[in-house]
Amino acid sequence: MTSQTTPYSPWRKAGDTYYISGQLPLDPATGEYPASIEDQTSNALNNLEATLADFGCTRSDIIKTTVFLRDFADFARFNKVYSEFFATPYPARSAFQVAGLAQGANIEIEAIAQKES
Numbered sequence: 111m112t113s114q115t116t117p118y119s120p121w122r123k124a125g126d127t128y129y130i131s132g133q134l135p136l137d138p139a140t141g142e143y144p145a146s147i148e149d150q151t152s153n154a155l156n157n158l159e160a161t162l163a164d165f166g167c168t169r170s171d172i173i174k175t176t177v178f179l180r181d182f183a184d185f186a187r188f189n190k191v192y193s194e195f196f197a198t199p200y201p202a203r204s205a206f207q208v209a210g211l212a213q214g215a216n217i218e219i220e221a222i223a224q225k226e227s
Contacts (some may be wrong), residue, residue: 118131119131120164121161125135126224127222127223127224128162128163128165128171128221128222128223128224128225130158130161130162130220131161132178133154133155133157133218134154134157134211134212134213134217135151135154135157135216135217135218136153136157136213138160143216145212147182147184148187148188148190150216151187151192151217152195154217154219155169155191155195158172158219158221161222166225169195171226172196172201172221172223173202173222173223173225174204174222175201175203175219175220175221176203176205176206176209176219176220176221176224177192177203177205177206177219179206179207180207180208180216180217184217188217198209201221
């Protein structure tokens with residue numbers, strides 16, 4: 111786990127299950143958000159995948175995601191990118207429209223993963 115100054119862990123393990131904190135769509139190269147929901151979704155998913163790598167998991171180990179969207183009008187465009195990122199069987203998923211997200215993001219994605227034996 112990387113050290114940080116925020117009062118939460120990027121992920122925690124309980125038994126064989128990993129709980130991954132919400133991933134924002136920050137571009138790691140620029141530290142900024144792209145403009146489109148498609149690019150923000152892609153960045154959030156890529157950031158999720160990078161966090162999974164911290165403990166030796168991949169996107170195929172994700173069993174559940176929770177998606178927070180600032181505007182549910184973006185759902186179809188988000189869903190297209192999301193469906194191309196995962197393969198069947200897709201993770202279980204919940205999606206919510208929220209009033210706001212950290213640092214003005216349009217999307218945040220958290221996950222639960224379990225390493226395949």
